[in-house]
Amino acid sequence: MFNKETEYALRGLVYIQLQNTNGRRPGIVEIAKEIEAPQFYTAKILQRMVKLGLVSSLKGKGGGFYFEEGKKDIPLEELIMQTEGNKTLTGCGFGLKQCDCENPCPLHEQYAPIREAINKLVSTETIQSLAKRYTLKSKTLL
Amino acid sequence: MFNKETEYALRGLVYIQLQNTNGRRPGIVEIAKEIEAPQFYTAKILQRMVKLGLVSSLKGKGGGFYFEEGKKDIPLEELIMQTEGNKTLTGCGFGLKQCDCENPCPLHEQYAPIREAINKLVSTETIQSLAKRYTLKSKTLL
DNA sequence: TTACTAAAAGACCTTTTTATCTTTTAGTAA
C-alpha cells in the first residue's frame, strides 16, 4: 500500500514515541536496528522528518530523536502527505486516467466508500495512538 | 493505488472489450492511442496478457486483440494478481513489517474492514462490467 | 577547551519500474 519511505518513517516515529515514553531519546543506529530498516536510508528519512517539523532531534552526546513536550499527536495522514503526496489518499483508487467527481472512471462511485474509510483511518490514528497500542500489546518489535 | 502496468492493462482490456462489442478487433497502435498510454509498453503488457490467457490476439491483416466468444468475465482481481501478485490485496494494507492475524501490526484490526471491501470490489467488478458502465455513460475515452 | 558523540549533508551506487525501438514471425487477403 505505501512505499518504503512511508513505511520506515512510520515505524521509526512510532519507535521514537515508544522510547520517549520510557524517558529515552533513541539514536539512528538503535532505531534502524530495532525497526529492521536500512540504517543510512532510515537516517535520511528521519532527518527529512525533522526538517518538516514532525519530530525533533538533538546532536551530540546523549542526543537522538524525540517528540517535543506538549506537541500534538501526529495523524498518519500528515506523515503520508509528506512522503507520498495526496495521490494515495485522495483521487480515484483505481487510477483509471483522470478521475474525479465530474469525470469519473467506471469505478469511482464503487470506490468512494473505501476511500472515505481510508481517509477516516489515517486522520483518526496517530503515531501516538499506534505506539500506545504497542504498549498495550507489549510487543517488543514493530 | 496500482502500478502503471496494472493501470495500462486495465484500461487496455476495457477498451478491447468495448470495441469487441462493436464488432471490432483493435490493434495495439489504436489501443495505446485511445487509452493514452505509451504504445510499446502497452504492447508488451498486452502481449503478456495474451500469454496468460486473459485475452486473445490475431496476427496479420485484420488482426488485433479480442476476447474469445463465450469467455467468462474477468474479475479485476485476476488481472491484479497477475500484475502485482497478492501483496496488494491480501495482507496488511499498512505494511508495518510482517503483519498477519497471528502477529498483527497496530493497525491490522482497524484496516480489516477496508481490506475486505477492496477484495469484494475487485472480485465483483470485471473488465466487462467496467466496459458496460462506460457504454451506459457513453464516454468516448477511458 | 578537549574529546567524544550523534545528527546533517550530500555524493554515489543499485535495483526496479517504466518506456522505446528494432527485428522477427505469423497470419490474412487478394
Place this chain on the structure above:
DNA sequence: TTACTAAAAGATAAAAAGGTCTTTTAGTAA
C-alpha cells in the same frame, strides 16, 4: 504465392525508488 499487416520477441535505455557511505557540523559531558 505474394504483398501486406499486425503481433511477438527481445535488446536497450531513461527515470524513479531504494540504499550505502563518507565527510561535515553541532552539541554535550567531563
